[in-house]
Amino acid sequence: MAQTIVPSYGTTPDQQKLHTSEWAEFDQKPDSLFFNDGQRRIDFVLVYEDESKNENRKKSVNKKQMRKRQAYESNLISNGLQLEATRSVLNEKLIFVKVHAPWEVLCTYAEVMHIKLPLKPNDLKTRDSAFNWFSRLLRVDENIIKPEQEFFTAPFEKARISDFYIQDKDIFFNPATRSRIVHFILSRVEYAVKDNVKKFGINRLLDSGIYKAAFPLHDSRFNRRLEDPNCPSERYLLYKEWAHPRSFYKLQPLDLVRKYYGEKIGIYFAWLGFYTHMLIMAAVVGLACFLYGYITKDNCTWSQEVCDPNIGGNIIMCPQCDHECTYWNLTITCESSKKLCIFDSFGTLVFAVFMGIWVTLFLEFWKRRQAELEYEWDTVEFLEQEEYIRPEYEARCTHVVTNEITQQEEHVPYTACGKCVRMTFGISAVLFWILLIIASVIGIIIYRLSVFFVFSAKLPRHINGTEAIQKYLTPQAATSVTASIISFIIIMILNIIYEKVAIMITDFELPRTQTDYENSLTMKMFLFQFVNYYSSCFYIAFFKGKFVGYPGDPVYWLGKYRNEECDPGGCLLELTTQLTIIMGGKAIWNNVQEVLLPWVKNLIGRCRSAARSEKTIPRWEQDYHLQPVGKLGLFYEYLEMVIQFGFVTLFVASFPLAPLLALVNNLLEIRVDAWKITTQFRRMVPQKAQDIGAWQPIMQGIAILAVVTNAMIIAFTSDMIPRLVYYWSFSVPPYGNHSNYTMKGYINNTLSVFNIADFKNGSKPVSLPWLGNQTTCRYRDFRYPPGHQHQYEHNIYYWHVIAAKLSFIIVMEHVIYCVKFIVSYVIPDVSQKTKSKIKREKYLTQTLLHENHLKVMKKNMGKIADRIWKGEDGTFRPKFD
Helix, strand or coil, rough: CCCCCCCCCCCCCCCCCCCCEEEECCCCCCCEEEECCCCEECCCEEEEEEEEECCCCHHHHHHHHHHHHHHHHHHHHHCCCCEEEEEECCCCCEEEEEECCCHHHHHHHHHHCCCCEEEEECCCCCCCCCCHHHHHHHCCCCCCCCCCCEEEEEEEHHHHHHCCCCCCHHHHHHHHHHHHHHHHHHHHCCEEECCEEECCCHHHHCCCCCCCCEEECCECCCEEEECCCCCHHHHHHHHHHHHHHHHHHCCCCCCHHHHHHHHHHHHHHHHHHHHHHHHHHHHHHHHHHHHHHHHHHCCCCCHHHCCCCHHHCEEEECCCCCCCCCCHHHHHHHHHHHHHHHHCCHHHHHHHHHHHHHHHHHHHHHHHHHHHHCCCCCCCCHHHHCCCCHHHHHHHEEEEECCCCCCCEEEEECCHHHHHHHHHHHHHHHHHHHHHHHHHHHHHHHHHHHHHHHHHHHCCCCCCCCCCHHHHHHHHHHHHHHHHHHHHCCCHHHHHHHHHHHHHHHHCCCCCEEHHHHHHHHHHHHHHHHHHHHHHHHHHCCCCCCCEEEEEEEEEEECCCCCCCCCCCHHHHHHHHHHHHHHHHHHHHHHHHHHHHHHHHHHHHHHHHHCCCCCCCCCCHHHHEEECCCCCCHHHHHHHHHHHHHHHHHHHCCCCCHHHHHHHHHHHHHHHHHHHHHHEEEECCCCCCCCCHHHHHHHHCCCHHHHHHHHHHHHCCCCCHHHHHHEEEEEEEEEEECCCCCCHHHHHHHEEEEHHHHHCCCCCCCCCCCCCCCCCCEEEECCCCCCCCCCCCCHHHHHHHHHHHHHHHHHHHHHHHHHHHHHHHHHHCCCCHHHHHHHHHHHHHHHHHHHHHHHHHHHHHHHHHHHHHHCCCCHHCCCCC
């Protein structure tokens, strides 16, 4: 029966005229990618459970599902697709429907989807980079993976098919493009109409259980090349040269990744690889700053004073909580002060400035690299030409509006008022959940405040902290550990809930295209993760220990909980510890989860079918037993890396080894992700993508914020500014007694004195017999001593330090922002080489697809056409003014 192929996205057929798929027995060719005739290529596979053999559901439900499936498959055939059904080898209940798109269908929908296809080979000469000799050592051998030939391309048009570079119809559309076209059709074909509402699309059928799976086929096994020399076995090549652990040092074969998985997957790995390469420079500088701090820590004067028994040993510190906390000796912070010298050094300041410039270089050079990929992968004008409307959006288009550009009527799913309502609801829901996270963070802080009091009363204590258990199980440590565990549990619970909420909100907003959908979801999820992961670091860096008052007048939360002070070693060391635990633990957990879960699931599946392993299993059934790809694809991979990017940039002033940890993690991450999608998952539907989407502006926002946070960490969390103020102003007259600039006496001169008799009854500690005649204790602050006319008020040193901190923040921010602006201006977003290629392609497109046709028209129309072309006939004279 002849079929007319019209891209109408399906019509519901008459129930008496249903088209049915062909039936065929498995031909015992396990690696075949074709129908049983060996000619028609399998472009997609649908899997369903035979309703006649399903005894768990009611017959009425089975019949209803069967009618929908039959109507859907009939519409697929009406749209020109060819179907062949085969029963499963391992499970007779399963039916595999293989889908093939003939040449006419591919051409029709390639034009509908504005797919860019080759016009002619690229004839522009390219200059080899001076570094090609080095990169050649790390590239994959070109004899194993041959470089892709470059073409000038243009959106496909059937009427001008002769202008395109077609040498072989069978390979003109590569397997990834064929699968993408078929998925486009599958997503738009109807299967039912109820109350004038059309129901369509493979996604709805999958959600309702009518189909169990839908996926394109891998072209081979990952660990064995096909014997057929005509099959490139690209999956095997990707595993061997990209996903295998022994290839960790090689550059990624991005062209093959893009060809096999599509541009969306390709650009993720291109970005991840570029980010990892840029981290090398940051890791080297960070390591150098860390080593500088480690080498010079023994020359740290203020740390030596803390550890000196004649200085720090004679300083009794005030209790850090009410009643139960006791006095303690400054020397118990000796070890933590030595560690602090490593991170709180001049090298940290240099590294913070460097990272402010590095992040700009990274973002600007990525824009250049992205522009190259946009051209090479034909996505330069993707958003305007190729991206099609989401089926869910099309289904709701019931309102008619006039397009401002075309002045024609078009259908939209909501009015301007309706769109405003949806956006308001979405923003309100996101703010509500962010406030919920902040509330949970506040709850954890209150927990820390209340539990610290309990641990202070229960745990052993001694003024010198000499007991072994006291060294490791301090009230601060016990409070931090338990609070971290509770915080982690809350984060995981909120993650699970918010993921579902974010998807529901985005679905309600009804974005027009898939890119709009993903960008909207990305912003929601990142805002949530930003608050979720970074809130504890912001609290430690900028709030903990900053508003505590002084022993005679402490500050209380909610009038009940005394505000938390910093660890005796300082808040910077605690922030460093927090970052180490979060970054290291998160990296280990994510990699174990990404590798272990899919591997275990596939192992269980193989064990279940072990008894039938002697049977020959076809390619489509092998792929069916792999793990399905989630609806969000690589969304969580991006999210994981951008959260890491935030840790590397936002708080790097407290932890210069963060880029090194990130580098090691990313070298592993690239291969883990490659191994996972190549060996453990079904083949993803190839999708177009112009760039990394909303992640780009998110990283730019992080880069701007990072300058502020690092400047504030150095100013308010670190002790660098107070030490510099002491060195340049208060170590010498008129404030100091030393003749030369020195750090000697820093500890004694920067710890304030408090009279024990001035404790209020509500916060007075229990008297201890060993205290003897001790009448004062010391605390971390800059206040006048008891007996002074302004006792316990901030002294002149405090105001010098505040002025120096604010001046430092202003100077550092302006210097780095100025350098960032200059770097952004100097480095163009698109290289000259890429601009030349784009101009050459546009010229060829105009010449081949437009001017040539005008010449043909002139020749056929003769004198009339010639007059029109030259403008000699006043009637047809074109207007050029």
